[in-house]
Amino acid sequence: MSRTTVDFGIDLGTTNSAVAVLRGVDAEVIKNNEDADTTPSAVWIDKRDKLRVGRAAKERAESDPDNTAAEFKLRMGTAQEKVRFAASGRELTPPQLSAEVLKSLRADVAQRLGEDIEAAVVTVPAAFDMSSCEATRVAAEAAGLRFAPLLQEPTAAALAYGFQSADENARWLVYDLGGGTFDAAVIQLRDGEFTVLNHRGDNHLGGKQIDWRIVEELLIPAVRAEFGLTDLARGAARWRPVVNKLKLHAEKAKIALSRGTSADIEIDLDDGAGRRFEFYYELRREDVQRLAEPFLTRSVNLCRKALEEARLGAGDIAKLILVGGPTLSPYLREHLTHPEHGLGIPLDFSQDPLTVVARGAAIFAGTQRIPGGAAPVAAPGGFTVQLEYSPVGPDTEPLIIGRIAAADGTVPAGLTVELVNSTSRPPWRGGKVAVAETGVFSTTLWAQAGAANTFEIELADASGTRRELTPNTLTYTVGAVETQPPLIHSLNVGLADNTTVRLIERGTPLPARARKRLRTAAPVHRGGGRTGLIRIPVLEGEHARGDRNRTIGRLDITADQVERSIPEGSEIEVTLEIDASRIMVARAYIPYLDAEFENVIDLHTETLPDAAVLRRETEQELERLATVRQRHRDIGNPTSELLLARIDDEQTATDTQQLVEAAAADPDAAVAAQQRLRDLRAAIDEAEDELLWPSLVVRAKELLAYVRRAVDEVRDEIYRRQFDNLEVAVRDAIESRAPDLLRQRTAELSLLWRQILDHTGELPILIFESLARDRNQMIDLRQADDLIEQGNTAVRAGEVTRLRMINARLRQLFAEPPAEPDPFSTIRGA
Ligand code: ADP
Ligand code: MG
Numbered sequence: 120m121s122r123t124t125v126d127f128g129i130d131l132g133t134t135n136s137a138v139a140v141l142r143g144v145d146a147e148v149i150k151n152n153e154d155a156d157t158t159p160s161a162v163w164i165d166k167r168d169k170l171r172v173g174r175a176a177k178e179r180a181e182s183d184p185d186n187t188a189a190e191f192k193l194r195m196g197t198a199q200e201k202v203r204f205a206a207s208g209r210e211l212t213p214p215q216l217s218a219e220v221l222k223s224l225r226a227d228v229a230q231r232l233g234e235d236i237e238a239a240v241v242t243v244p245a246a247f248d249m250s251s252c253e254a255t256r257v258a259a260e261a262a263g264l265r266f267a268p269l270l271q272e273p274t275a276a277a278l279a280y281g282f283q284s285a286d287e288n289a290r291w292l293v294y295d296l297g298g299g300t301f302d303a304a305v306i307q308l309r310d311g312e313f314t315v316l317n318h319r320g321d322n323h324l325g326g327k328q329i330d331w332r333i334v335e336e337l338l339i340p341a342v343r344a345e346f347g348l349t350d351l352a353r354g355a356a357r358w359r360p361v362v363n364k365l366k367l368h369a370e371k372a373k374i375a376l377s378r379g380t381s382a383d384i385e386i387d388l389d390d391g392a393g394r395r396f397e398f399y400y401e402l403r404r405e406d407v408q409r410l411a412e413p414f415l416t417r418s419v420n421l422c423r424k425a426l427e428e429a430r431l432g433a434g435d436i437a438k439l440i441l442v443g444g445p446t447l448s449p450y451l452r453e454h455l456t457h458p459e460h461g462l463g464i465p466l467d468f469s470q471d472p473l474t475v476v477a478r479g480a481a482i483f484a485g486t487q488r489i490p491g492g493a494a495p496v497a498a499p500g501g502f503t504v505q506l507e508y509s510p511v512g513p514d515t516e517p518l519i520i521g522r523i524a525a526a527d528g529t530v531p532a533g534l535t536v537e538l539v540n541s542t543s544r545p546p547w548r549g550g551k552v553a554v555a556e557t558g559v560f561s562t563t564l565w566a567q568a569g570a571a572n573t574f575e576i577e578l579a580d581a582s583g584t585r586r587e588l589t590p591n592t593l594t595y596t597v598g599a600v601e602t603q604p605p606l607i608h609s610l611n612v613g614l615a616d617n618t619t620v621r622l623i624e625r626g627t628p629l630p631a632r633a634r635k636r637l638r639t640a641a642p643v644h645r646g647g648g649r650t651g652l653i654r655i656p657v658l659e660g661e662h663a664r665g666d667r668n669r670t671i672g673r674l675d676i677t678a679d680q681v682e683r684s685i686p687e688g689s690e691i692e693v694t695l696e697i698d699a700s701r702i703m704v705a706r707a708y709i710p711y712l713d714a715e716f717e718n719v720i721d722l723h724t725e726t727l728p729d730a731a732v733l734r735r736e737t738e739q740e741l742e743r744l745a746t747v748r749q750r751h752r753d754i755g756n757p758t759s760e761l762l763l764a765r766i767d768d769e770q771t772a773t774d775t776q777q778l779v780e781a782a783a784a785d786p787d788a789a790v791a792a793q794q795r796l797r798d799l800r801a802a803i804d805e806a807e808d809e810l811l812w813p814s815l816v817v818r819a820k821e822l823l824a825y826v827r828r829a830v831d832e833v834r835d836e837i838y839r840r841q842f843d844n845l846e847v848a849v850r851d852a853i854e855s856r857a858p859d860l861l862r863q864r865t866a867e868l869s870l871l872w873r874q875i876l877d878h879t880g881e882l883p884i885l886i887f888e889s890l891a892r893d894r895n896q897m898i899d900l901r902q903a904d905d906l907i908e909q910g911n912t913a914v915r916a917g918e919v920t921r922l923r924m925i926n927a928r929l930r931q932l933f934a935e936p937p938a939e940p941d942p943f944s945t946i947r948g949a
Contacts, residue, residue, distance in 0.1 A: 124510050124594050125266065125487040127239040128275065128480025129224055131217060131255065133192040133325065134298025134444070136160050137477035138224040138239070140232070141485040141594065143542045143573050146279065146478035151227045156474050158227075160220045161189040166206035172223035184363050191216045193299050193322065193787050195258075196250030200727050200786060214258040221262035238266035240484040242476050244300045245271045246320025248608055248659055249703070250671065268487055273304030274315060275479030276442045279470055290316070290435055292426070292464060294455070295442035295476075296418060299325040303422040305429050305436070317429040317626070318607075319421040321798075323778075323791035324414060326370070326445040332410040333369040334362065335777060338400060342388065346396050354784040361388050372402040377448045380404045408450040413770040415454045420769065422462055433463040441468040442475055486511035486596045497526040501587030502534075502578055511596045516563045519593070523558045523578065530558040533581025538564050538574045538593075551579070568597040606631060610695055610703075613656040613665035615640035618863045622695045625661065634694040642687040643678050652677055653685070655693055657705055657720060663859035667801055672720030674705040685711060728793040730783040737779050737796055744772060744803050750810045762806040771799045808858035815858060819849050819865045826868055829875045838878075841871055880919040887914065887922055890929045897932035906932075 126141045135157035139146045148156045153174060163176035164186055180187040185205035191213040194200065201210040211219075221241070229235055241259050243252055252269055259267035273293035280291075288309055295302040301324035305316040335353055342365070343351050351358050364386060372382035384400040422439075426432065439462060445451060446468060455461045470478075488510055495503040507520040519538070524530055534554035540547040547565055554560045566572040572595050578588040606627045611619040612635070622633040639653055653676040660668030674693075692708040703720040744766070751759045766772060778792035808815075823846060830842045845868050852861040876882035887910050897903040906929050913922040 122238075123488060123506060123590055125238045125240055125268070125484035125489055126481065126594075127228065127236050128270075128477050128482070128484045129221065129239045129241045130272070130275070130474075130477035130480060131192065131220060131241055131243075131258075132157075132160055132297060132476075133190055133300055134160060134327070135473060136220050136224060137474050138228060139474065139477040139481040140228070141481045141573075146481035148474045148477060149224075149227055149231050151223075152230065156471075158220070158223060159189070160192060160217075161187060162191075162211070162216050162219050163187045164204040164207045164209050168207040168209065170219060172219050178367070180363055180367065184359050188216050190299055190327065190787055194790060196248065196252070196254035197727065197790055214254045215261060217255065217258035218261035221259060221264060225262060225264070237264060238484075238487075238489045239264050240270050240275075240480045240487060241267045242270050242272045242275050242480050244295075244297075244320060244322070245273055245302045245304050245315070245318040245607065246300060246322050248669065248671070249697075252607075253702075266489055270480055270483050271302075271304070271315065271318075272442070272476050273302050273306065273318065275476045275483060276440060276470075277304075277306045277479065278482045279475045279479035280440050280467065289437050290431070292422060292436045292439045292462075293442060294418070294422065294439050294446070296445045296451070297325045297443040299323065299327045301325060301418050301421065303418070303425045305425055305431065315626075316431075317425050319425040319428075321417065321421060321794070323794050324417060325443070326373070328414055328774075329373060329407065329411045329445070330366050330370045331777075333373060333402065333407065334365045336410060337402070337406060338365045338369060338384070341400055342396075342398055345398070346388075348390065352780075354781040354788070356784055357391060359784070360391070364388065369402075373407055373448075374444075376402065376404045376407055404450065407448075411445075411448075411450065412454075413768065413774070415451060416460065417769040417771075419455070419460065419462060420765065436464045438467045439464040440470075441466060442472050444473055446472045482596075485594045495589045497524075497589055498587045499526075501526070501589060503589050504536075504576060504578075506593055508593070508595070510594055513597065515566050515568060515597050517566070517595060518561060518563050520559065520561045521576075523554050523560065523588075530554070530556060531580065532556065534586075535579050536560050536562065537577045537579075538562060539577055540564075540572055540574050542573065543567060549574075564595060566595050566597050572596065606697070608659045608669075609661055610697070611658045611660070611665075611668065612637070612693055612695075613658050613668075613670075616863060616866050617665040618859065619658055619663065619665050619668065622693070623697065630696070630698045632694065632696045634692060637691050637693055639685060639687055639689045639691055643676070643681055643685045645678055645681055645684045653691070653707070655691075655705065655707060657695065657703070662801060662804075663857075664804065667797060667804070669797075672703070672705065672718065674707055674716065674718040676707060676709075676716050680716065682712060682714070685709065727786055728782070728789050730779070730789060733779045733782055733789065733792050733796060737775055737792075737799075740775075740796065740799050740803060741772060743807070744799075747803055747807050747810060751806070754810060754813075756809070759806050759809045762802070762809060766799070766802050766806070771795065771802055775799050812856070812858060815861055815865070816853055819853065819861055819868070822865060822868050822872070823849060826872045826875070829872060829879075833875055833879055835875075835878070838871070838875055845871060880917070883919055883922040883926055884914055886926050887929075890926060893933075896934065897929070898934050899932055903929070903932055 128139050128146065130137045137148060137157045139148045150156060151158045151173065158173045159177035161173065161176035161180060163171045163179045176187055177189060180189050188202040191202065194213040195217065201212050202216060203210045225236060241255060243255050255269060256267065272295055276293050276295060277291055290305060290307045293302065293304045293306060300320065300322050302318060302320045304318040307314050307316045339351055342348060351361065353362050368384045368386050372384050375382040381401055381403045384402055386398050388396045388398050439455065452466060455466060497503045502523050502525050504521045504523050508517060523534060535551040536554055537551045538549040549562055549564055552560050552562045564574055574593050576588055576591050576593060578586045580586050606623055606625050606629060609621055609625040610623040611621045613619055620635055620637065622635055623631050643653055655674040656670050657672045658665060658668035659671045662668050689709060689711045694706040695703065697703045704717060705720055706715060706717045708715045748763060751763055775792060775795040778788050778795055781788035782792045826842055830838050845864065849864045849868060852864050873882060876885065891907050891910065894903050894907065906925055910922060910925045913925060
């Protein structure tokens with residue numbers, strides 16, 4: 120069968136993958152070789168270099184962890200760290216591993232339907248960033264899928280739930296809790312158009328996290344206590360096989376608990392030195408429920424955030440549709456309908472949550488034409504048709520144009536064509552239309568909204584005899600679905616003061632382009648070596664503070680690239696351009712040089728986080744959290760109470776700690792730990808901002824008063840104007856209660872103050888005084904005293920230039936000269 124539309128949909132899951140095909144108006148799951156609907160996304164390579172995918176591989180993870188790989192989707196697009204298969208010596212990247220899963224699904228299609236497919240829609244979590252999407256594309260291509268449009272998982276699920284046939288102006292919330300990813304997406308239908316209004320996601324939240332909690336909090340302590348294995352721990356290399364086995368059984372028991380109230384775990388454990396233990400544990404539903412609670416809370420909070428950002432309340436959402444294996448558990452449904460913990464939105468779980476994404480992807484695939492598909496080949500004595508139409512559109516009676524030809528290219532007289540939909544009730548026949556001598560015909564068809572409509576194309580010759588036609592069907596779907604997922608996270612550039620400038624807002628359809636005019640924050644001296652650098656970091660994320668976002672690339676302009684030195688404060692025009700396939704180019708134009716610099720952003724630059732660094736940073740954050748808590752006890756308010764309680768309810772801090780513990784031995788945990796640490800930081804930031812707000816305002820107002828006085832004294836029109844502008848900006852930030860903004864504007868204000876003081880000659884005096892205060896930290900006290908003496912004289916005599924020189928020499932007397940930091944960014948706002 121030759122197809123004109125893609126028709127196949129693949130859910131490439133963290134834990135399980137599935138493939139479905141559009142048949143008539145319904146999507147059908149294609150079972151694998153073992154007659155299962157889903158295939159575990161796991162790969163095993165034995166010592167003979169034989170590669171297997173699926174259940175066999177997943178179960179091997181237990182006995183043969185060095186030769187299996189699973190959950191690699193979590194590392195798609197992160198550092199291209201290869202997974203090494205010890206026995207065979209093979210090394211595969213996450214995209215290569217995903218490609219093996221896709222190949223296996225393609226093989227299932229070939230086996231079940233006899234079709235060797237080269238096109239399929241592949242789904243990705245809404246929380247996938249650009250590099251992860253790019254890696255998915257690479258995987259599809261490596262698996263022989265020459266055309267593989269990506270579709271966001273929540274969109275696919277909504278399609279399977281018949282979203283296109285929903286009421287006009289319907290809004291749904293898709294709740295997708297999978298093995299390792301969570302997505303909450305608000306979807307809206309308006310005027311036949313289908314949009315993801317907003318989404319929130321977490322790439323490290325899913326059933327696997329519950330499994331780990333069971334292992335770490337229940338099973339490991341039980342095994343330790345019973346058999347005296349004191350060093351048994353997640354992350355301990357020696358115990359990897361045992362811990363793996365515990366996790367596998369924890370998952371099985373957890374799944375069993377969706378039906379019963381307790382499940383038995385019985386396993387033979389082996390300490391690797393010949394000792395065997397028989398371990399028995401009775402897992403109870405209430406224990407799992409307790410352990411799952413913080414994750415469910417986190418998921419509900421993300422749903423609330425998604426709604427809040429879209430300015431919607433629970434009452435605006437018609438239903439909450441459940442997707443993903445963990446949504447089969449009764450406690451999850453209870454949690455989501457709980458009057459206090461839940462969302463107050465009616466649930467719909469009428470579709471199988473494990474295959475709904477693949478089926479929705481297939482429905483979408485029916486609307487996707489295969490580009491440049493091979494020209495149809497006529498059967499012997501038959502004809503071909505080339506169709507001109509859009510397989511998806513808002514119209515219920517679209518125009519179809521086609522061109523018919525025999526195998527030798529001729530067109531006999533008297534041909535007629537009729538479109539027939541035999542699956543609609545009642546069956547629909549479009550009536551015969553004549554084919555012109557050029558082979559061209561046109562007709563309209565009648566389509567039902569809410570599903571893909573398949574039409575047979577019936578060709579008859581002058582005598583009314585049916586003739587064979589290739590292809591002999593076409594599909595059409597009423598509705599408009601975004602064919603390209605929009606930008607998933609906002610794109611920003613980081614500035615020197617750790618603020619950001621947003622260039623492209625998330626949710627923007629691609630391709631997109633934006634330009635901002637900024638200024639350099641450090642000079643570049645031609646030939647200045649390492650110190651001469653304009654660094655423009657490109658950040659992905661929504662946080663106002665630069666370092667809370669993910670750095671996805673940089674555009675560096677180095678001293679040897681410029682023809683002459685660029686003074687600090689030079690204008691620089693930064694442009695970001697991203698195309699539909701998410702390749703990004705960053706450009707910087709410097710008018711002073713009339714030169715443009717460019718960097719194609721390599722989406723794979725982020726390296727695997729270092730376990731020791733994670734540990735140190737986590738400790739710092741925990742200390743900060745303690746300080747914030749203390750401050751809350753002193754001067755807290757209901758909002759700070761709420762913000763700190765959320766950290767507790769979601770167990771963000773303990774979760775981070777546990778992941779960091781596991782990070783040394785488990786790269787997945789390292790990536791997850793980094794994400795969770797970012798969440799923790801953001802949560803502490805929020806609470807801290809709330810508590811610091813009053814003092815931020817006081818400081819800003821004080822500074823305004825000082826600078827106003829200084830401006831009054833210098834009587835310089837330019838300073839006066841700058842100050843007036845900044846005053847408005849500062850008051851504005853105070854009024855809108857935006858801590859980061861206020862911080863940034865206060866910083867600009869103090870910069871202006873510095874400039875004024877420098878202009879009046881007061882600045883060197885202030886610097887001198889502050890240096891002199893630190894006299895005790897200087898290495899050569901005699902010289903220090905001598906310089907301070909000279910400095911005092913210079914101050915009295917008003918010798919500014921001399922004082923500047925003295926300051927420079929004093930600075931050199933410190934034991935540890937301030938290190939030249941690797942600049943995070945060297946640009947600032949215009
Ligand atoms: P993914 O989208 O990440 O591939 P799935 O939707 O296939 O994930 O869900 C896999 C997760 O669902 C696993 O963590 C598995 O333990 C869990 N799961 C599967 N069935 C059940 C069940 N009946 N009850 C609870 N959890 C389940
Ligand atoms: Mg899934």
